[in-house]
Amino acid sequence: MTIANLNIVPFVSVENMMKLVLDIGVERFLTDLAAYIEEDFRRWELFDKTPRVASHSHDGVIELMPTSDGQLYGFKYVNGHPKNMREGRQTVTAFGVLADVGSGYPMLLTEMTILTALRTAATSAVAAKYLAPKGSDTMAIIGNGAQSEFQAIAFKALLGVNKLRLYDIDISASRKCANNLEGLGFDIAICTTGQEAVEGAHIITTVTADKQSATILTDNMVGAGVHINAVGGDCPGKTELHRDILLRSHIVVEYPPQTRIEGEIQQLSPDHPVTELWQVMIGKTAGRRDPREITLFDSVGFAIEDFSALRYVRDQLRHTKRFDELDLLADPDEPRDLFGMLLRQAAKEPA
Numbered sequence: 607m608t609i610a611n612l613n614i615v616p617f618v619s620v621e622n623m624m625k626l627v628l629d630i631g632v633e634r635f636l637t638d639l640a641a642y643i644e645e646d647f648r649r650w651e652l653f654d655k656t657p658r659v660a661s662h663s664h665d666g667v668i669e670l671m672p673t674s675d676g677q678l679y680g681f682k683y684v685n686g687h688p689k690n691m692r693e694g695r696q697t698v699t700a701f702g703v704l705a706d707v708g709s710g711y712p713m714l715l716t717e718m719t720i721l722t723a724l725r726t727a728a729t730s731a732v733a734a735k736y737l738a739p740k741g742s743d744t745m746a747i748i749g750n751g752a753q754s755e756f757q758a759i760a761f762k763a764l765l766g767v768n769k770l771r772l773y774d775i776d777i778s779a780s781r782k783c784a785n786n787l788e789g790l791g792f793d794i795a796i797c798t799t800g801q802e803a804v805e806g807a808h809i810i811t812t813v814t815a816d817k818q819s820a821t822i823l824t825d826n827m828v829g830a831g832v833h834i835n836a837v838g839g840d841c842p843g844k845t846e847l848h849r850d851i852l853l854r855s856h857i858v859v860e861y862p863p864q865t866r867i868e869g870e871i872q873q874l875s876p877d878h879p880v881t882e883l884w885q886v887m888i889g890k891t892a893g894r895r896d897p898r899e900i901t902l903f904d905s906v907g908f909a910i911e912d913f914s915a916l917r918y919v920r921d922q923l924r925h926t927k928r929f930d931e932l933d934l935l936a937d938p939d940e941p942r943d944l945f946g947m948l949l950r951q952a953a954k955e956p957a
């Protein structure tokens with residue numbers, strides 16, 4: 607099956623996304639996706655950019671994340687509800703659309719829960735390529751939930767990280783993560799405290815979920831030269847790092863107007879200097895400036911990363927059958943005769 611009919615919209619279900627990822631291989635998917643993300647970040651100035659549109663409630667947030675490069679338009683619907691996990695549901699779940707700017711017609715509708723975990727991990731690993739100390743092979747992962755394995759595999763694929771130190775307040779999450787990563791070439795230690803997890807780590811990934819600000823890392827836990835990949839703090843009032851760490855770090859962000867609202871830097875004054883990741887990628891600003899510097903990627907997740915992911919999936923569908931055909935677009939014989947189409951249907955199916 608190929609996408610031949612312009613009036614059908616390819617739909618990638620969760621099942622088809624899993625098959626697509628497995629067809630390609632998780633490591634290769636992450637590496638290829640990272641290349642798409644880099645390509646789009648390098649043409650950053652072309653894109654329409656806006657902080658995501660967030661609807662906050664007592665238990666979580668629902669967000670819309672739109673962007674366009676003038677040819678294609680993409681958006682993602684995503685939630686963040688830390689309490690869901692205790693009720694047997696995902697903390698983060700998502701779907702997204704890619705559309706043709708010329709006609710306004712949707713070109714792809716896809717699940718994005720799995721795709722978000724992949725794009726978040728790929729973005730973290732791309733950032734670390736520019737920021738982590740050379741030769742980094744050991745990473746602490748604090749928070750061993752849904753995102754954690756994807757982070758581990760992306761750092762292995764892009765940086766060669768092969769030693770993991772896992773910590774979660776719920777040890778069963780660390781055991782799950784270690785079991786899932788068995789046989790993938792990692793040397794894994796399960797730790798009983800965050801302090802133990804960061805010992806000897808070149809990279810510290812924090813990817814915990816809590817509705818409020820937490821202090822996953824205190825200042826004394828972070829030594830010179832470490833790279834911090836802070837993924838879990840991504841909403842107003844939801845942070846993971848002690849403010850003193852931020853004051854000692856070279857902070858790199860995706861899109862400052864969004865990160866100042868949602869990221870770790872919401873704890874700092876609005877004019878605290880930050881570096882934009884795209885500027886590091888194009889060589890306009892230095893990434894890691896010296897071996898003793900603490901670098902911090904204050905990840906919140908930006909629409910362009912989802913756009914890259916949608917674009918990547920759309921390109922894969924050109925040569926796979928991992929989609930269903932969705933009858934989403936009305937297609938009357940004469941475009942103005944929408945009502946006539948309804949009448950013809952009524953004639954076919956009398957009440």
Ligand code: NAD
Pocket residue numbers: 686688691697698722723726748749750751752753754773774775776779813814815816820822836837838839840905906907908
């Ligand atoms: P999850 O609920 O599946 O896992 C979170 C894990 O964190 C759980 O195992 C929980 O026990 C653990 N945890 C909570 N508090 C902790 C603490 N104080 N110390 C150690 N562990 C702790 O959630 P997930 O889908 O893995 O998402 C993790 C976080 O990442 C969420 O906050 C989510 O909003 C965020 N996220 C960010 C991005 C981004 O682009 N930056 C993308 C996706 C998810």
